[in-house]
Amino acid sequence: MPNLDLIGAEVLHAEGLSRTPLSFAEGHITQRSAGRQVDLTGFQVLPGIVDLHGDAFERHLAPRRGAMKQLSEGLVSAEAELAANGITTAVLAQFVSWEGGLRGSEFANQVFNGIRDTAPELVTDVRPQLRFETHMLDLYQDLPQRMAEWGVGYIVFNDHLPHDRLAQGKLPKRLVGQALKAGRSPETHLAQMQDMHARREEVPAALDALCAELSQRGIRMGSHDDQTPEQRAEWRARGVSLAEFPETQEAAEAAHAAGDAVIMGAPNVVRGASHNGNLSALDLISMGLCHALASDYHYPSPRRAALMLAQSGLLDLAGAWALVSSGPAQVLGLTDRGTLMPGKRADIVILDKATGRVAATFAAGRVSYMSGAIAERFAA
Incomplete structure (x- = not known):
């Protein structure tokens, strides 16, 4: 199960989008840095x-x-x-x-x-x-x-x-x-x-x-x-x-x-x-x-x-x-x-900002779907 810091993306919270990094470890959203950084500039991270x-x-x-x-x-x-x-x-x-x-x-x-x-x-x-x-x-x-x-x-x-x-x-x-x-x-x-x-x-x-x-x-x-x-x-x-x-x-x-x-x-x-x-x-x-x-x-x-x-x-x-x-x-x-609040399950969908299409999906911190250019960023 990956422990990751997602940086560079627009992250959706109740108050709207922000560029605050989102981290998750052991299947849950965390407040602290969790591990390897993945640059998701050009993407949006949503619940x-x-x-x-x-x-x-x-x-x-x-x-x-x-x-x-x-x-x-x-x-x-x-x-x-x-x-x-x-x-x-x-x-x-x-x-x-x-x-x-x-x-x-x-x-x-x-x-x-x-x-x-x-x-x-x-x-x-x-x-x-x-x-x-x-x-x-x-x-x-x-x-x-x-x-x-x-x-x-x-x-x-x-x-x-x-x-x-x-x-x-x-x-x-x-x-x-x-x-x-x-x-x-x-x-x-x-x-x-x-x-x-x-x-x-x-x-x-x-x-x-x-x-x-x-x-x-x-x-x-x-x-x-x-x-x-x-x-x-x-x-x-x-x-x-x-x-x-x-x-x-x-x-x-x-x-x-x-x-x-x-x-x-x-x-x-x-x-x-x-x-x-x-x-x-x-x-x-x-x-x-x-x-x-x-x-x-x-x-x-x-x-x-x-x-x-x-x-x-x-x-x-x-x-x-x-x-x-x-x-x-x-x-x-x-x-x-x-929601993407700390302590919640790391249930995440990542959208290509330009097209609105799903680029990747994580359920409880595990990859359930990933396709295209975004996969290269996680593999780098």
């Missing part, structure tokens, strides 16, 4: 990105239909992409859903076991998140124990059933395609959705009990796609304190007013709007209602979103970068990272 929700890893685990036989190889490949985008802490969001296929229980079991067994070998801090479909009532009893076996300490609740169409007796959109991906006939897939929809009145009480047990176990809990203040209040009453990708300003305002963390997608910022017409992350950020940005489905987006926010003048660089570093770290309760 490593903490990504608290991303599912772009799926393409590495199942590049074509069906999972890879060795998920560990896919996770190693996914880590390379994470590190190349400056991400030093990554929460991998995996579904357990009636949708089946890559979102089904069988694939999720492989993924969570793979993360549990492979993550200790990686440089990037990789953690699992369970995205759980609330109407899968048959799984409730065993879920807390399964999560313990998987090492999952973070769950987000979703409901993607097409209730309106099912209530009207209409066929759900894309039924045939979804059924084929899940390996079921369209008739079987539809019957499953209809059965879950018919039991919808059982879900609130079941969620109350499940969330109470998960809370006792110290599980971090979030809701997904909140639409109304009333929905957010229901989740809050269950101890679900994270509002992930709220769909309306009213739901986001209600979450913020109650002290809940509001998480939005970085691709929403990069695009300037939600890809499916929901609430704009830019609007929430401008109103001070967003605590953190997540990669969602695109790992380059947290870095790009933060730089775009700073370049637009909506936030200064320190405030924009906090949305992808210290903000997410606080949401996850990770007090040892997110």
